[in-house]
Amino acid sequence: MTTTDSRHDAADARPYSTERDASLDATFDVLGNRDCRVLLRHLADCDETVVVDDLVDLLADDATLADEVRLRARLHHSYLPKLADAGLVEYDADRELVARRDDGRFEALRPTVEQFESADRPVSLDALFDLLSDARRREALVTLFAHEDISLPDLADEVAVAEEGEPLTRIDADDVLQVYLSLYHTHVPKLARAGLVDYDQDDDYVALTDVGRDLESPIRSLCSPTDD
Incomplete structure (x- = not known):
């Protein structure tokens, strides 16, 4: 599993916080x-x-x-x-x-939630929150938004870099393999069943669908509501 050197720089990765992502997991699970x-x-x-x-x-x-x-x-x-x-x-x-x-969390998400509910979307809000209720799956989506299509090994590399906050060369190969296996068996198939990605398991390749691209804006707003 390899990526270009530019993807190995932890400084370029999304800041990863176990506490923040655990909070989002719980929040999205409930909002589903x-x-x-x-x-x-x-x-x-x-x-x-x-x-x-x-x-x-x-x-x-x-x-x-x-x-x-x-x-x-x-x-x-x-x-x-x-x-x-x-x-x-x-x-x-x-x-x-x-x-x-009164921690402002729901109020930050509320405009995006209400806009999503008022629009005709191919994925229900319940289903979307279910997809977003896992930090690794969110990271995989953000990576796909940047690339649109990518090999599964490269996707695993980038997710591991984001999670660890370290260059790929400093991450244990077994840890990267665990990320790859979870993407292969669980997270990417779930995104594919929801229609957000096309997944060629034989070729180990993932690509955003039109549905996935259409959901980029609300997903980004939900995952980082204070960045808007």
């Missing part, structure tokens, strides 16, 4: 659920602590009583704990109180 996005919008707009009953009413619409019971269970056991674990809300389960955490 439409109900969670609705909850975050409501909490941001009302800007006050709310009771869980209000959130049940918000999501229930014309639900039956049995549906409301199931919805309350999902809120208590899934949605709100995940939002709290991602650092996006404060959730007092005993008192059934919820408030947003």
Whole structure:
């Protein structure tokens, strides 16, 4: 696996932060659920602590009583704990109180989310957030945006350089191989199934599709919302 010398310079790589990328992983994982996005919008707009009953009413619409019971269970056991674990809300389960955490993270993403939802896109927002919920997959996409098409070994080299923040010559070959294998078996096939890339596994080659190119702007905005 080799790349040109210019790609080996760690100074040219995207600054990589384990803490930042873990935060994005959790944030995108939660935002991949439409109900969670609705909850975050409501909490941001009302800007006050709310009771869980209000959130049940918000999501229930014309639900039956049995549906409301199931919805309350999902809120208590899934949605709100995940939002709290991602650092996006404060959730007092005993008192059934919820408030947003005012760290600006959701508000930074919100314009892109709402613009995406209002447009006719070949990929749903739920599916897009699922794709973006892994730091390595995000890095692979950013690299493909720069090259449009690239061999899988070269893609693995560039992702490894970005993750390690070191020139390729200073990265253990086994570490690069692990990046390659994860791209080969997991991340690139998932991007291909979503229609963002064409993947020739026999030739070890990856290329952006028209769908992938169309999503470059919203993906960049979501991954670096403060850079706009």
